[in-house]
Amino acid sequence: MAKLQKSIDKRNALISATIDLVNNNGFHATPMSKIAKMANVSPATIYLYFENKQDLVNKTYIEVKAKYTDYAFATYSQDMTVQMGFETIWKRIADFKLNESENALFLAQCDNTPIIDEPSLQEGIKHLQPLLDLWERGRQEGVIKLVSDYLLYAYAINPLSFLMIAQKRGAFQLDASQIEDAYHSAWSSIKTCDTKN
Amino acid sequence: MAKLQKSIDKRNALISATIDLVNNNGFHATPMSKIAKMANVSPATIYLYFENKQDLVNKTYIEVKAKYTDYAFATYSQDMTVQMGFETIWKRIADFKLNESENALFLAQCDNTPIIDEPSLQEGIKHLQPLLDLWERGRQEGVIKLVSDYLLYAYAINPLSFLMIAQKRGAFQLDASQIEDAYHSAWSSIKTCDTKN
């Protein structure tokens, strides 16, 4: 147990050093030597935990993405109404993007650049399924617009990424009432027109 | 004239090679030697046009951003109503993101990573002013919600970036009626509740 515990600590240190450095310097200015230094480890040690740099960043992406979706669905259950389920998930996602901003920023960077390889991107998408299932149920109930998941995500969820980045850059600050307002915009943009609320 | 003309051609070739390579390989995998090769130029020649690699990518960003805003405002005039003005600008932006997708993709990558330095980012933002002015007018007329420019941009414009990237990845395809639908979502999310339409 002691051995395994120690290994996991090092692995975690490497992953969070990767997130930190890629967020602040970009992937192009994040050498293995700096990652090692920040994780208090020798460069050679990285290769005991990961195959190479690409593998390190792929695995980091997958872990952060899993953390994101776990967080998003933590308070959601399938027997909620569509509207209630959406509100539950949306607000958790907002929480994550605005409070766990280091993780969220890393994901934004990966999702907008070719630094993660295609298999790992696919792996990361899988965990979003509960939201897609909820939307499908909403469409069948006539509560959610009959448009593709991509459009729904673009309107309802993606604006939060932009706001997270703006906030991180110090451009402005989201308060609770703005978040409430943002939620209503999100819901309005995906519900059918004649739905109450 | 001939000399200047030739120079501008080379400069343009370098800038479009940069866009192409950064889009497809990422900044970290875009060496000067490849940029030179794609532009049919010696590596040393790049340094006659740009100070260094950072300068090349900064200048590329600023040029593409200017092209983006020029395109966005080309058919807009200040004497339009707020709603008409917004529709005009929004649809031009949608055109740009979906048709000029190489340029749009490059901007998305720059806006979500630390590859561009702060002064160049600021320079790029300036050209968006007409849209911000329109929104300010809309707020005063009671047509646009009393929320910050960041929120308006997040709801109304940013979703197009997500859709552009999804489309580029081949995940799905936007048709004309979906764009119309997206426009109505955008307008709904920023207009005041009691505005007609």
Next chain:
DNA sequence: ATGATAAAAATGAACGTTCATTCTTTTTTT
């Protein structure tokens, strides 16, 4: 329990490569 020993984990230094940039020379333009 203890100490010898084998296995695993970790390290710092070293390797070969690639990179951004510069230098010297050649070509093109004026």
Next chain:
DNA sequence: AAAAAAAGAATGAACGTTCATTTTTATCAT
């Protein structure tokens, strides 16, 4: 014939990765 532009080869630094060695941990006969 002078000046400007462009080129290819060269340079030194930095990078990802591996190697040879040391340190730590686990095993187990006594």
